[in-house]
Amino acid sequence: MFPVRKQFVGLDIGSSSVKAVVLKEQGKGSWALAHLGIEQLPPEVIVDGAIMDAPVVVDAIRRLFTKQKIKFKKVVISVSGHALIVKKISLPQMSREELAESIHWEAEQYIPFDIEDVNIDFHLMEGGEDKTSSEMDVILVAVKKDKINDYTGLVRQAGLTPVIVDADGFAIFNQFEINSERQQGTIALIDIGASVMNINVIQDGKHMLYRDISIGGNQYTDAIQKDLNVSFDQAEGLKMGEEVKGIHPDDVLSIIESINEDIAMEIQRSFDYHKTTSANARVDHVILTGGASKTRGLDEFLTKKLGINIEFGDPFKRISYNPKKFDPVYVKEIAPLFAVGVGLGIRRD
DSSP states (O other), X not given: OOOOOOOOEEEEEOSXXXXXXXXXXXXXXXXXXXXXXXXXXXXXXXXXXXXXXXXXHHHHHHHHHHHTTOOOOEEEXXXXXXXXXXXXXXXXXXXHHHHHHHHHHHHGGGOSSOGGGEEEEEEEOTTTTOTTSSEEEEEEEEEEHHHHHHHHHHHHHTTOXXXXXXXXXXXXXXXHHHXXXXXXXEEEEEEEOXXXXXXXXXXXXXXXXXXXXXXXXXXXXXXXXXXXXXXXXXXXXXXXXXXXXXXXXXXXXXXXXXXXXXXXXXXXXHHHHHHHHOSSXXXXXXXXXXXXXXXTTHHHHHHHHHOSEEEEOOTTTTEEXXXXXXXXXXXXXXXXXXXXXXXXXXXXX
């Protein structure tokens, strides 16, 4: 008999929608799409990662699983934002066992929260146990317990079982790994969602920088609503290039470019910080994902502003699927929204 593989659902609970991905493992590094779906959330239900109306989110998760006929109950979720701290730190050389025992003590100087209020984990970077070096590089991860409890509570209320809580940025990196050949040089994975922009700088396959910044698609929508006195739905459409009677396109463009400037500035700040921590400082390439990455003209604006080649990521690039079940046009259209979901969907431990 063949062993029964674990089957988890990647459940991405975002500020504007909940998304589910079920992937079947077909062999080492080979995946097939089994289920895929998205359910929109009303505005202000989740604000800056804080859950304001849990029953509405729970109902959306239930509808999503019902519509997509997802029977699996074990889910992988992720968190982001101010309640999450991810830092690359250097520590004196020690065994993995010694590190596990001392990480809480070591972490105190890097975490701006009470150490008793957070859950802590770590990842030893490649080559970290090189005994010829006096130091080891470690990725330190700390999340406020309240944040984890809020999100796992949502999942349980929906009748599901949370088995893994990941960080958005790590999920994005996981999907990048299965969709891209190992690339040398320095790559920035930038995912711009409704309320959070995640920046991951990867150098020769290693995490170098992780930042969650409170800016995203909602800033465009809010500014358009306020400045042009239109509804939420009209503002969303204008943001994506739709026309609304009585609104001049140039008025919309000036608002969009103002938010583009803010996004570009935050990205440049992250790159500047990376320069201070790495000998190989230049970012060679940017891969853009997230719903707000589709905002009209953003990619061209960032290319010009940052002077770096930018391309859109495709989380389904190397994932096979039945075109009779999943419309290829639809999959291509929504692909940028699923970088986190796909990264969660491939988790097995």
